[in-house]
Amino acid sequence: MMRPVLLWWGSGALLVAIVLGVVVTWGGVGATAVDVAWNTLMGQIRTPVLLDIAHALDRIGGGWVATYLIPLVVIAALLLARRWRAAVFAAATMLISVAVVQLLKSVFGRARPEDMLVLSDYGSFPSGHTANAATLATLAVVLFPRLWVLIVAVMWALAMALSRTLVSVHWLSDTLGGMLVGAGVVLLLGGFALTWARSRGREPDLPGREPPR
Numbered sequence: 069m070m071r072p073v074l075l076w077w078g079s080g081a082l083l084v085a086i087v088l089g090v091v092v093t094w095g096g097v098g099a100t101a102v103d104v105a106w107n108t109l110m111g112q113i114r115t116p117v118l119l120d121i122a123h124a125l126d127r128i129g130g131g132w133v134a135t136y137l138i139p140l141v142v143i144a145a146l147l148l149a150r151r152w153r154a155a156v157f158a159a160a161t162m163l164i165s166v167a168v169v170q171l172l173k174s175v176f177g178r179a180r181p182e183d184m185l186v187l188s189d190y191g192s193f194p195s196g197h198t199a200n201a202a203t204l205a206t207l208a209v210v211l212f213p214r215l216w217v218l219i220v221a222v223m224w225a226l227a228m229a230l231s232r233t234l235v236s237v238h239w240l241s242d243t244l245g246g247m248l249v250g251a252g253v254v255l256l257l258g259g260f261a262l263t264w265a266r267s268r269g270r271e272p273d274l275p276g277r278e279p280p281r
Contacts, residue, residue, distance in 0.1 A: 078256025082168070085248035089176045089193050092241045098179055103239035107181055110234050119185070122231040126186050129197035129228050135166075138204065146211075154211055157261050165203040165253040169196045172249070178242070185235040194245030195238045201228035202250025210258055225250075 092100055099107070127133060139162045146155035173191025180192040205221035229243035238246075 072259070074255045074259030074262065078252050078254070078259055081248045081252030081255065085172070085194060085245045085252060088241060088245050088248070089172055089178075092193060092239070093176045093178050099181070099239055100241060103241055106233060106240040107183075107236055110236060111183070114234060118234060122234045123186065125228055125231040126197070126235065126237075129200055129231075134197070134200045138200075142204070142207070151211075153261070153265070157257065158207055158211070161207060161254045161257050162200075162203055164257065165199055165250055166196070168249055168253060169194055169199045169246070172245070178239075181236040181239060184237040186237050188237050192238055193242045194249050195229070195232050195242040196246065197232055198225070198229045198238070198243040198246030199250040201225045202247040203254055204250075206251045206254035210254060 092103070139159065142158050142162075143155050146152075146158060170191075172194055173196070176193045177191060178193040180188065202225045205225040208221045209218050225247060229247060232238040232243050233240055
């Protein structure tokens with residue numbers, strides 16, 4: 069039962085992300101009315117404390133920290149716990165999530181907000197920082213299905229998404245796309261991993277086989 073659920077939710081999330089990308093870039097509009105309104109709101113609520121938090125999340129969610137440090141820590145922790153297949157699964161999902169984000173950035177080529185407060189690369193949709201956070205959050209919930217893990221994971225992903233719009237480096241729809249990509253990749257690969265394990269008569273190491281509590 070778990071396999072088709074993961075496959076459907078994962079593929080559905082990725083499909084919605086692609087459709088969203090088409091909608092927000094169709095005809096070279098640049099930004100939707102909702103995106104512009106949200107960007108304006110973020111400019112109005114900025115405070116030094118919020119900006120300090122956003123800049124910290126900018127460093128944590130991208131660059132060498134997100135690309136090398138966090139993945140290595142996650143994989144090392146799983147290996148130390150002797151969850152070999154989970155470690156391979158985590159490595160695969162993080163790599164594929166980054167690849168999908170970069171592919172969609174190249175395909176859609178969406179311009180970033182002009183008033184962004186941090187330097188960033190080309191391509192606004194989807195948000196790479198948010199996708200990284202959503203990938204890590206979904207991985208945590210899949211591998212450690214506990215209610216408190218779910219709460220912390222959701223808060224982490226939302227905080228990253230909000231921080232990206234607070235410094236105007238992304239439109240709101242970019243962060244939504246990033247969440248869909250990050251979660252979608254984990255769920256889709258989770259479904260494939262379960263199928264692969266059970267086709268070989270192995271007890272799957274993931275996803276968690278008990279509901280959050």
